[in-house]
Amino acid sequence: MLRPVAALCLFGILAGLPANAQNVAAAVLRVDYPSLLPISRLDLPTEDLGFAGAVLATEDNQTTGQFLGQEYETRTVSATPEEARSTFDQLIADGYRIIIVMARHDDLLGFADAAPGGTLILNARATDESLRSEDCRANVLHVAPSEQMLTDALAQFLVWKRWDRWLVIHGSHPEDLSLAAAYEASAAKFGARIVETREFTDTGGARATDSGHVLVQRQIPVFTQGASRHSVVVAADANDIFAPYLPFQTWDAAPVTGSAGLRPVTWHPAHEAWGATQMQNRFEELAGRPMREEDYQAWLALRVVGEAVTRTQSADPDALRDYMLGPDFEVAAFKGQPLTFRDWNGELRQPILLTDGRITVSVSPQEGFLHQVSPLDTLGLDRPESKCTAFGEESG
Amino acid sequence: MMRQALAALLLSGVALPAQAYKVFVSNERGNTVTVLDGETWEVLAEFPAGNRPRGITVSPDGKELYVCASDDDTVRVFDTETYEELHQLPSGPDPELFVLHPSGNPLYIANEDDNLVTVTDVKTRQILAEIPVGVEPEGMGISPDGTRVVNTSETTNMAHFIDTTTFEIVQNTLVDQRPRFAQFTADGSLLYVSAEIGGTVSVVDPASGEVLHKITFEVTGILPELLQPVGVRVTQDGSRVFVALGPSNRVAVVDGKTWEVLDYLLVGQRVWQLAFTPDEKFLITTNGNSNDVSIIDVAAGEVVQSVPVGQQPWGVVVTPQ
Structure with a gap:
């Protein structure tokens, strides 16, 4: 309780504060699967892959939280495939109920099915279509795009x-x-x-x-x-x-x-449109390297959480999930338009960048591809195609 | 008094000696400032203004031009007659947009990369204060009485009200996604805050910090995602609000009482910032992707001319009469 109070005094906020500070605790769990080294050494894995994005998002959320009496804390953990489940269980035992998962299909589903009620998982890696369709889970929202x-x-x-x-x-x-x-x-x-x-x-x-x-x-x-x-x-x-x-x-x-x-990607380090230059600058200053897709997706998952906390003034995962899936949620993420969730399968709508590795060549959806709800719904599984039923109440 | 006298003269059709004002446009990619004649719209000059010039304003006496040279981490001060650089002001890192106190001093600067507002004395060239604000500070507005400066933070999505004597934040108002610009009415009774990605302009009561209304935009045949409000200007009498709508290439004309959108004017590509001429007869828009400015006849509600300027025009200011 002392630290938030100190922060508030520091920034001289006197009016209209909530009486007690909220603590927003989240964890990022990254499962590291054995793999060959990438063909290009420009793509060599880094220890802090994804985590650096999470740190940046937590700083961003905290900067906002100081004005609203919220404290953000994010724990980042990596695990081998063998340790994955026990690491997840430990996070649950330690009280984490907002967990960003960077893992493959089977591990992600294992976590989702083992999680106690009132847990919110945000998928920041797995692109499997089935996770947004027949294998969807009500406690999993997808920030990673599908295949x-x-x-x-x-x-x-x-x-x-x-x-x-x-x-x-x-x-x-x-x-x-x-x-x-x-x-x-x-x-x-x-x-x-x-x-x-x-x-x-x-x-x-x-x-x-x-x-x-x-x-x-x-x-x-x-x-x-x-x-x-x-x-x-x-x-x-x-x-x-x-x-x-x-x-x-x-x-x-x-x-x-x-x-x-x-290549179609969520992010690349030369993306500059829509204020992205600022994001690249902030990230590079923090991590000392260019920002990759994994970093962006972890950043985005935690920004989604932060935005929902800011608007609802709640840290309750169920309340946050409901707000994220509701009509009022939107988040800006350097893509030129607000991002929202598909309330029938919990997948984030987002523009996809097309890059040659040097510049942003184009951004989809392309002009002329129309949709009755949102041009973003021309990308990925649309409502009639998804076999997901776990979000039944919302899809009405 | 002066303005009324001038108006009377104009009405009686007497030709006036040219007391012409100048229009200064910052060109973000060209690293220059373009100078236009405020009557003929001719390009008078284009001069180097440092790296990535964005925010641009002028002293109340019209003699000094201030330019945020974002990539140089400084504010450059130019003579509005000779276009010579006079000196620089410490700005903190990555200055993007700023607002001058109505008295002409100090300058309140948004430091986009460092989540700060820097207050700089333009006479002593000293930093008076650094105020921590939200993530990616950009828009800067000041109340006409000079007691409150408002900063908008693009990722925090707030308007922060800062007391100009204590340099402390006294109030925070949540607005929609990516707030870019804050503009008070001349009587200080209202504050307009644009939200680029949210697609709205919030009308805020500066006294309570409450959002009274959200102005939304709709143009047939234009994707709603392209209607991205950025620059906002209000007529002296508060009756009309002009909102630059970014990649929709439109400027919205809004009724300042009912907050209904009255018209959409087609301008150049990716319109971001706006400035009135001192007589409010014309409104100038910066069109970043077509490298030109559009001149809007305010009374007629139509675009009368477009003038090519430098590469990627960002901000615009007009010298006072």
């Missing part, structure tokens, strides 16, 4: 460009097939044609080692030779196995998109 939101965002741009003959190259892992299926659905939704599909089998080689480019320069043209006439390559490579090798190496001179080339 379909991302593939729809790219598909709209390609259709707007009239690059409507796609050569799809997918990997051999189940996640790659799922991503390829999402591109197939997007193509059907917006009227593009997949003229041919090829599978790049992960044989464990072909990493960018010393002089690896020599092999790549020989292999990729051969692999892409003789494809049906196409205007664009769409790569579905969920694990960074081959897609970065495709640009400039394909047999035909077609642009590469999807998992390399032009």
Whole structure:
């Protein structure tokens, strides 16, 4: 109780204060799955991936909270897949009821089903469509975009460009097939044609080692030779196995998109529109490195919490969840329009950036893709398509 | 008195010797300020103004031009006749927008990256105070009696009312997402706060801090997401409120009593800031994406001219009569 009072005195707020300070405690749980190093060393993982975004959001929330008598505290923990569940249980035992989860489908569902009543989980990583559909849970809201939101965002741009003959190259892992299926659905939704599909089998080689480019320069043209006439390559490579090798190496001179080339993302460190420059500056000053998607998604999840606390003057997870799903909730997140939640499956509506890794090339939804509720609902599962019933009361 | 006399002269059709005012436009990407003649709208000059010039204002005597050079972390002061840089004022980091006390001193500056409002004495060139505010401070307004300065914070979504003698926040008002600008009426009875992403302008009672009304905008055939209120200006008599609506390329004309939107005027692309000529006959808009300013005839309610300026015009100020 002493610290908030001191903060209030410091900032000289005299009028209209709530009598007692509220404590808003949240945790960020990141599960670190074993994986190969990324193809590009620009993408090397960092210890504070996601966490730095959470720290920034907590600072942002606290700056606002000082005027309203709220104290924000965020605990960040990483766990191996083996420790994931016990770490989650410990957070619950320690009293955390607002938990940002950066984990895969199965772990996320395990947490959601183990959580006691009055727990709110915000998914900041898993992109599985099923989590927003048949596997949805009432206590899970999704700040991470779904696969379909991302593939729809790219598909709209390609259709707007009239690059409507796609050569799809997918990997051999189940996640790659799922991503390829999402591109197939997007193509059907917006009227593009997949003229041919090829599978790049992960044989464990072909990493960018010393002089690896020599092999790549020989292999990729051969692999892409003789494809049906196409205007664009769409790569579905969920694990960074081959897609970065495709640009400039394909047999035909077609642009590469999807998992390399032009990629759909929630954030990239060169995004500057809509005040994003300020966000990049603040983050870089704090973390000493560029801001990545994981950081943005953790930041956004906690900003969603902060915004709901500010407007409701409550720290109760159930009250916050109801407000987030209600008609009055909106949050600004450097995307040029307010973000809101789909009340039928708990997924955040958000514009998706298309980047070549250097600049923001475009932002979807694209002009001309219309929807009766919001152009943002042209991305991802729309109400009639979602099989989610856990949000039944709200979807009325 | 002077204005009434001038008005009488104009009405009687007597030609006046040119006591022309000047329009100064800050060009965020061009790193320059463009000077326009306030009668002919001719470009008189364009001069370097430091890195990323955004907020721009002029001293009450019209002699000194103040420019926030955001990437230089300073406020540059220029002579409005010679366009020479006279000196710099300490501003704190990343100054974006500021407001001058009605007496001409001090200057209240929003430091966007550091969650501060810096108060700088323009005569002694000393910082008088640094006031912690919400996240991403931007809009700055001052009450006509000079007792309250209002800062808006874009991520905190508040208007902070600061006492200009104690430099303490005395009141916070929550508004909609991403508040960009705060403008008092000339009689100090109302405060207008625009919310760019919320798409609204809140009408605030400065005495109580209460939001009395939220002005919303709607243009047939334009996506609601594009109606993003930024700059706000109110006529001296409070009867008309002009609101720049960003990427919708429109300026809304709002009734200052009923708060109904009366008209939408089509201007250049991505309109952000506005300034009246001292006689309120014209309103000048900065159009960041078309690199020009639009001149609105206030009485006729129409755009009469557009003038190309530098790269990505941000702010605009007109010298006093």
